[in-house]
Amino acid sequence: xxxxxxxxxxxxxxxxxxxxxxxxxxxxxxxxxxxxxxxxxxxxxxxxxxxxxxxxxxxxxxxxxxxxxxxxxxxxxxxxxxxxxxxxxxxxxxxxxxxxxxxxxxxxxxxxxxxxxxxxxxxxxxxxxxxxxxxxxxxxxxxxxxxxxxxxxxxxxxxxxxxxxxxxxxxxxxxxxxxxxxxxxxxxxxxxxxxxxxxxxxxxxxxxxxxxxxxxxxxxxxxxxxxxxxxxxxxxxxxxxxxxxxxxxxxxxxxxxxxxxxxxxxxxxxxxxxxxxxxxxx
Amino acid sequence: xxxxxxxxxxxxxxxxxxxxxxxxxxxxxxxxxxxxxxxxxxxxxxxxxxxxxxxxxxxxxxxxxxxxxxxxxxxxxxxxxxxxxxxxxxxxxxxxxxxxxxxxxxxxxxxxxxxxxxxxxxxxxxxxxxxxxxxxxxxxxxxxxxxxxxxxxxxxxxxxxxxxxxxxxxxxxxxxxxxxxxxxxxxxxxxxxxxxxxxxxxxxxxxxxxxxxxxxxxxxxxxxxxxxxxxxxxxxxxxxxxxxxxxxxxxxxxxxxxxxxxxxxxxxxxxxxxxxxxxxxxxxxxxxxxxxxx
Numbered sequence: 398x399x400x401x402x403x404x405x406x407x408x409x410x411x412x413x414x415x416x417x418x419x420x421x422x423x424x425x426x427x428x429x430x431x432x433x434x435x436x437x438x439x440x441x442x443x444x445x446x447x448x449x450x451x452x453x454x455x456x457x458x459x460x461x462x463x464x465x466x467x468x469x470x471x472x473x474x475x476x477x478x479x480x481x482x483x484x485x486x487x488x489x490x491x492x493x494x495x496x497x498x499x500x501x502x503x504x505x506x507x508x509x510x511x512x513x514x515x516x517x518x519x520x521x522x523x524x525x526x527x528x529x530x531x532x533x534x535x536x537x538x539x540x541x542x543x544x545x546x547x548x549x550x551x552x553x554x555x556x557x558x559x560x561x562x563x564x565x566x567x568x569x570x571x572x573x574x575x576x577x578x579x580x581x582x583x584x585x586x587x588x589x590x591x592x593x594x595x596x597x598x599x600x601x602x603x604x605x606x607x608x609x610x611x612x613x614x615x616x617x618x619x620x621x622x623x624x625x626x627x628x629x630x631x632x633x634x635x636x637x638x639x640x641x642x643x644x645x646x647x648x649x650x651x652x653x654x655x656x657x658x659x660x661x662x663x664x665x666x667x668x669x670x671x672x673x674x675x676x677x678x679x
Numbered sequence: 680x681x682x683x684x685x686x687x688x689x690x691x692x693x694x695x696x697x698x699x700x701x702x703x704x705x706x707x708x709x710x711x712x713x714x715x716x717x718x719x720x721x722x723x724x725x726x727x728x729x730x731x732x733x734x735x736x737x738x739x740x741x742x743x744x745x746x747x748x749x750x751x752x753x754x755x756x757x758x759x760x761x762x763x764x765x766x767x768x769x770x771x772x773x774x775x776x777x778x779x780x781x782x783x784x785x786x787x788x789x790x791x792x793x794x795x796x797x798x799x800x801x802x803x804x805x806x807x808x809x810x811x812x813x814x815x816x817x818x819x820x821x822x823x824x825x826x827x828x829x830x831x832x833x834x835x836x837x838x839x840x841x842x843x844x845x846x847x848x849x850x851x852x853x854x855x856x857x858x859x860x861x862x863x864x865x866x867x868x869x870x871x872x873x874x875x876x877x878x879x880x881x882x883x884x885x886x887x888x889x890x891x892x893x894x895x896x897x898x899x900x901x902x903x904x905x906x907x908x909x910x911x912x913x914x915x916x917x918x919x920x921x922x923x924x925x926x927x928x929x930x931x932x933x934x935x936x937x938x939x940x941x942x943x944x945x946x947x948x949x950x951x952x953x954x955x956x957x958x959x960x961x962x963x964x965x966x967x968x969x970x971x972x973x
Contacts, residue, residue, distance in 0.1 A: 484696030509893025601795025
């Protein structure tokens with residue numbers, strides 16, 4: 398008996414150790430970037446164009462480029478993703494078709510990001526002749542974040558109690574009216590969470606935009622959706638591997654801005670989810 | 680009129696529901712369209728098993744065997760590191776950690792999942808690469824091992840969260856039964872919870888590995904990118920390698936649209952697509968089995 402108590406102690410200690418092995422490096426990564434990146438960040442860094450072959454100046458065009466891409470991706474993915482989620486939660490039955498759709502979503506989520514890049518290149522850049530442009534990049538990112546939006550929205554819709562729908566239907570509302578006026582409003586926090594998580598993912602991805610939009614060095618703002626643009630993650634890649642002798646401070650500063658952008662979106666999503674859980678009426 | 684409007688909306692919803700199937704199909708179609716053109720220049724077998732990748736020499740040599748081995752090596756290393764740690768962490772979070780700590784740990788894991796891969800690659804370049812270089816006295820720290828360590832951190836959030844879900848969905852009665860029979864907490868975890876959640880944990884591991892194989896940016900930044908045949912394990916780990924994903928990302932910018940090189944990079948895309956497809960379908964089967972059984 399004493400033996401099994403001891404082995405329990407050892408086992409639990411090992412499990413705890415394993416957990417620390419994940420959590421401590423994560424903490425370290427964030428702390429290192431914050432400490433080393435913070436000195437680089439000032440108004441000029443955030444609002445100026447890159448100068449002297451990206452060794453000085455700021456990262457303003459990259460920030461703007463990323464914002465454009467993210468907005469474009471969401472404009473494309475949110476309507477399709479939301480309607481797809483409505484289909485899965487409200488209309489589909491447990492049959493072969495819905496199983497196939499779910500499998501397709503799982504697969505879309507698993508396709509390597511660089512393969513999305515290839516696909517975007519072949520379809521949007523070459524076949525549709527959009528060229529390397531914000532439009533091509535946004536569409537590629539949009540398809541990439543579709544599974545996130547569908548999955549989270551569907552969960553949000555399905556968590557609305559059945560009785561809500563039944564009451565609405567029994568009062569003579571049609572199916573679509575019920576969805577539109579009863580189910581959707583109650584699912585909005587969950588849908589918002591998914592959308593923001595998708596935004597965060599789109600903002601941080603590099604491989605899908607490599608050949609579809611990203612400009613190595615473009616010290617001006619894009620004028621239309623057919624323009625190329627710089628983007629934060631690609632800019633970080635460029636100044637840390639392609640351009641020699643970039644001041645460490647600038648690299649860390651860029652990494653910090655990207656990290657803050659992505660983590661901020663995740664934080665907002667977590668807060669919405671948390672508040673919503675507390676407020677839930679059912 | 681209202682009936683008509685409702686009809687239109689329902690059709691719209693249905694077509695969006697089918698969109699995911701459509702996109703998977705379109706992605707595969709375009710990869711095939713551009714990738715299969717390669718095989719008018721070179722036989723599939725010498726593409727997959729050719730030992731030389733010199734895409735811009737005359738004539739181009741397009742054998743991706745070293746790249747496949749590079750991917751396998753990095754993935755193997757990452758799996759060895761991330762599977763035990765990830766599963767152990769999932770066990771700790773779901774079975775042992777008290778309420779408050781559990782929430783904090785879960786947030787930490789989510790944080791890791793949210794860090795963009797290019798940021799992890801950057802941190803790897805600056806911290807991990809010099810360490811590996813000094814510890815093993817190597818001429819360069821850009822090695823397969825460096826890539827494996829960094830990629831392990833990308834696989835862990837996937838493994839932890841899916842494995843934790845699987846453990847969570849084991850019926851309470853299993854655990855209560857074991858404890859009531861006099862088993863210790865650890866015996867219950869080891870002999871009852873772990874086997875009961877095994878298919879979900881297997882799926883977690885597979886999806887984690889899928890994430891590793893498909894990872895691009897971090898791998899490209901820290902594995903050194905030399906497209907040569909890796910040496911035998913364990914020497915291969917302290918050597919620069921190049922993966923399938925990094926090859927596409929590094930070379931597509933220079934490949935001329937419609938050239939042999941361009942087609943070859945798309946053919947690599949087909950290989951990656953098929954690998955990820957196989958992994959995801961199998962993992963989904965395991966997860967599905969779990970659901971129907973319980």
